[in-house]
Amino acid sequence: MNANPLVTRLQQFCPLDAGDLQDLNALSLDRRHIAHGTNIVHGGSAANHIHLILSGWAARYKVLTDGTRQITALLLPGDLCGVRCAMLSQMDQGIMALTPMHVAYIKPQALYRLESTSAGIRHAMNWCSLVEDATSRAWIINLGCRQALPRTANLFSELSERTMMSVPDSLADSFLPLTQLELADTLGLTPVHVNRVLRELQQRGMVALRRGGVMMTDLSALRQLGSFDGAYLRPKTIAIGEQTAA
Amino acid sequence: MNANPLVTRLQQFCPLDAGDLQDLNALSLDRRHIAHGTNIVHGGSAANHIHLILSGWAARYKVLTDGTRQITALLLPGDLCGVRCAMLSQMDQGIMALTPMHVAYIKPQALYRLESTSAGIRHAMNWCSLVEDATSRAWIINLGCRQALPRTANLFSELSERTMMSVPDSLADSFLPLTQLELADTLGLTPVHVNRVLRELQQRGMVALRRGGVMMTDLSALRQLGSFDGAYLRPKTIAIGEQTAA
DNA sequence: CGAAGAGTTGAAGACACTCAATGTTTGTGG
DNA sequence: CCACAAACATTGAGTGTCTTCAACTCTTCG
Structure with missing residues (x-):
């Protein structure tokens, strides 16, 4: 069951031991098909799950009162949406499938429990946040400057x-x-x-x-x-201070 | 020593026990004055510390090759810049003081150690990430739509x-x-x-x-x-799944 | 076959930019 | 203490990128 793109991606950057890998894979058992155009998360409703994209593309968006829509993120296979999507509802944002998709529905509690026990997974999740953050800032730059x-x-x-x-x-x-x-x-x-x-x-x-x-x-x-520089997508050693023990 | 704006802010949203509070305050002992216009983090150099803004304003920015500059975040008192600023150098971004400032320099390892031991602090840091993320997405919307x-x-x-x-x-x-x-x-x-x-x-x-x-x-x-709605700045109950134990 | 969504094209107009000059405040050094 | 420079702010005129409006085509699907 290593057709888990999140695990694939994390392994390239974060040291994860066998136990972590197993735990991560065990998280994504509740897999669902999503039809093109479906709202995975509806703006205004509560999101009960963390979504892991296994295949297909999705967009995180917000519709303003005047009807204009802004897509604030594109979600690709391996993207975790997200530890932070918990607050999507409060932001009146939604997530929509741009293609047919496979999505794993993860119970937040399960992931948080893993984070409590494994420093490796905590590390990996930090890495995900890092990349997400860098990406959204790259979009700000793109919109503001070019x-x-x-x-x-x-x-x-x-x-x-x-x-x-x-x-x-x-x-x-x-x-x-x-x-x-x-x-x-x-x-x-x-x-x-x-x-x-x-x-x-x-x-x-x-x-x-x-x-x-x-x-x-x-x-x-x-x-x-x-003038694209993709360095922000693969932060080298994260200064998560793991190596420097004391 | 409760003149710590981070603690002040966190307390409004995250349940923190006395030990957590003490630990958080103990982190920010290395306090420094920063003159207006100083580069706290230089684009290209490594950032060795997490910076907690105690007073004053700063800007996180990037200068493109054609000379245009985009400010990607404004940092105010209580802002933690950041667990993620570790990768600022790789993104060629910098942080500059817009006013005279007081900044606490925090050793990343110290914070990560706290995160390992205290679920409350992990929780609080997640809350910070949440707000940062929501803010940067609000900027994307602002730049893209208005x-x-x-x-x-x-x-x-x-x-x-x-x-x-x-x-x-x-x-x-x-x-x-x-x-x-x-x-x-x-x-x-x-x-x-x-x-x-x-x-x-x-x-x-x-x-x-x-x-x-x-x-x-x-x-x-x-x-x-x-058409400002500040809900994203104060996410209510974060679905960090603390209350629902099992 | 008709309808709906996606794409294409043209013309006119607006918002924001560029260029350029000038005013104002602040700080610095003679 | 004045002169000068530097940074910030202001204003006008002309231009261009992007928008708006509108019509029309093409594909897909029920």
């Missing part, structure tokens, strides 16, 4: 990097299952302008457009255009 | 709320020690346009302009204009 074309390229670069990290063996890595409307709500642009940006990228040979998604065809060009 | 005027009003509302939470007794709550240039880098606008927005807000009677800062004069108007 204009449409590099902003889009930067997002694509991030998503490419993340898909490769979570499912290293997948071949269709370079496909992003996001409609132009969803991209617009992610990038803080209008659908119309997203379309124009995508055609520009297509003309430059960096992407190919598909219905319901985008195929990336020249990653290094996208990285350069978006 | 135009300059409401965006500015929303930021001001957040900062007003946060100052009141951390230092409830301060009377000069409504003063924001941010230059227009710093506001510009926070809001993703140009200094010129920030100036115009501020004059508009001043004309509407919501703020008064000072050199080196802004005085908020009509909070409820700002909240309305920025």
Whole structure:
């Protein structure tokens, strides 16, 4: 049962012993299929579970009173949403499946109990928080500093990097299952302008457009255009102070 | 020694026993003065400490290669920067004092040791992460969805709320020690346009302009204009699953 | 076949930017 | 104590990126 992308990813960065691995896998037994378009968490309702994405893509979003929607995070296989999603309801945010998905439903208590007993798992969870935090700050930078074309390229670069990290063996890595409307709500642009940006990228040979998604065809060009540096996705040694015992 | 704004704030939301309180206070013994404009953490260098803001304001920022700067977080008294700031160096981010400050330098190991022993403190730290995360997502929404005027009003509302939470007794709550240039880098606008927005807000009677800062004069108007809802700053019961034992 | 969602394109307009100059305060050194 | 520099703030004019509005096409699905 090592088809657990969270475990796969954590192992690359956090030292986890056999017991930890077993415990983590044991958490994600309650697995469910989610249909495209389903609200995993409804804005306003309470979230009773932590969700681990096993396959498929989801978006965390908020709808403002004037009807505009902002996607605040994209959730890929291996993403844990989240220790923090507990407060989603209070933030009036929701989570929606962008594709058909497999999701493991984890009881918060079970995870917290593990955290009490295992320093390794506590460590790993800190690592997850770290990356999540870094990612959301990278989005702030992207929205605040870059204009449409590099902003889009930067997002694509991030998503490419993340898909490769979570499912290293997948071949269709370079496909992003996001409609132009969803991209617009992610990038803080209008659908119309997203379309124009995508055609520009297509003309430059960096992407190919598909219905319901985008195929990336020249990653290094996208990285350069978006001045992407993915260091924040793989923090080296976390200064969790494990090595320095005293 | 209860002049510790972190403890003050945590107590409002997290149940902490006497031992926890004592331990937390014992952490912040290494207190230092920081001059206005100092880089507490330099982009690129390693951060050896966790910083607890005792007084004053700081900004977490990143400078892009083209010279533009984005402020990704504003740090106020009681803010812990942070369990996560360990990776600031890898993200090429820095932290700068926007005012003269008092900062407690905490050894990461000391905090992690506490987290191992006390569930209450683990709980409290989770609460901190929760709020930090919610805040950065609120910024994403602000940058992605709102135009300059409401965006500015929303930021001001957040900062007003946060100052009141951390230092409830301060009377000069409504003063924001941010230059227009710093506001510009926070809001993703140009200094010129920030100036115009501020004059508009001043004309509407919501703020008064000072050199080196802004005085908020009509909070409820700002909240309305920025459609601010501060629920995310005070998550009620965190579903950390403490109450439901089994 | 009709409807709904996604994508595409054009034209006009607005919000915010750039460039540039000028005013104001603060601090520093002669 | 004055002169000067530096940082911050202000204002105007022109420009451009992105938005808005609107129409139309294409695919998918019931």
